[in-house]
Amino acid sequence: MAISSLPCVQPIIYLGKPDVPTCHTGLETCYFTSIGDLLKEQEVEETNLALTTLYSLESTISKRELELAGKHGKPSWTKRLLLDENLLCAKIRAEADELCRPLEEKEDSSCTASEMANVIYHAMVLLRRKDVKIENVLEVLRRRFSQSGIEEKQSRASTES
Numbered sequence: 011m012a013i014s015s016l017p018c019v020q021p022i023i024y025l026g027k028p029d030v031p032t033c034h035t036g037l038e039t040c041y042f043t044s045i046g047d048l049l050k051e052q053e054v055e056e057t058n059l060a061l062t063t064l065y066s067l068e069s070t071i072s073k074r075e076l077e078l079a080g081k082h083g084k085p086s087w088t089k090r091l092l093l094d095e096n097l098l099c100a101k102i103r104a105e106a107d108e109l110c111r112p113l114e115e116k117e118d119s120s121c122t123a124s125e126m127a128n129v130i131y132h133a134m135v136l137l138r139r140k141d142v143k144i145e146n147v148l149e150v151l152r153r154r155f156s157q158s159g160i161e162e163k164q165s166r167a168s169t170e171s
């Protein structure tokens with residue numbers, strides 16, 4: 011059974027165990043942390059890592075755009091994409107297709123993470139070209155948390171007719 015699906019008894023991990031009862035709570039010690047708290051901390055760390063990754067990539071892409079103004083810079087794929095919107099759109103479509111292919115052709119998923127990384131990176135270059143921040147995208151996703159896609163589509167259909 012996964013730890014998160016255990017009933018409400020919270021396991022305790024002792025950070026240090028005293029020789030005698032010491033605590034005002036009546037417990038042996040209150041110097042502990044619950045597994046629940048540890049799992050929450052891990053989730054927060056993973057969220058922070060995901061956001062840092064996206065913001066860091068966004069910052070690199072912006073830096074490459076600034077470098078375009080300079081005459082001699084290092085060769086850069088990002089700069090090529092920023093300068094050529096046909097190439098950029100073609101790459102986004104091609105990468106999305108490559109992401110779908112293993113599913114359609116029942117291949118293994120060993121490349122799926124890397125294909126998704128290609129889609130995200132190329133789409134983020136498009137965001138830069140359109141002057142849209144990744145935070146705007148995340149905000150849209152957060153707003154959608156409270157509504158099912160089916161409900162949203164139905165509400166659009168009724169306002170469109």
Ligand SMILES: N=c1c2ncn([C@@H]3O[C@H](COP(=O)(O)OP(=O)(O)OP(=O)(O)O)[C@@H](O)[C@H]3O)c2ncn1[C@@H]1O[C@H](COP(=O)(O)O)[C@@H](O)[C@H]1O
Nearest residue numbers: 067070071074085086087088089101104105127128131132
């Ligand atoms: N995340 C990426 C990233 N993902 C993919 N790519 C490049 O995108 C290009 C196209 O990827 P493909 O896998 O489709 O390569 P391909 O050879 O065209 O593949 P096929 O057409 O043969 O399938 C390749 O040159 C990849 O290296 C990326 N290029 C850059 N970044 C990030 O952008 C930063 C700056 O990169 P530069 O602008 O190149 O300095 C890097 O440090 C990375 O953080």
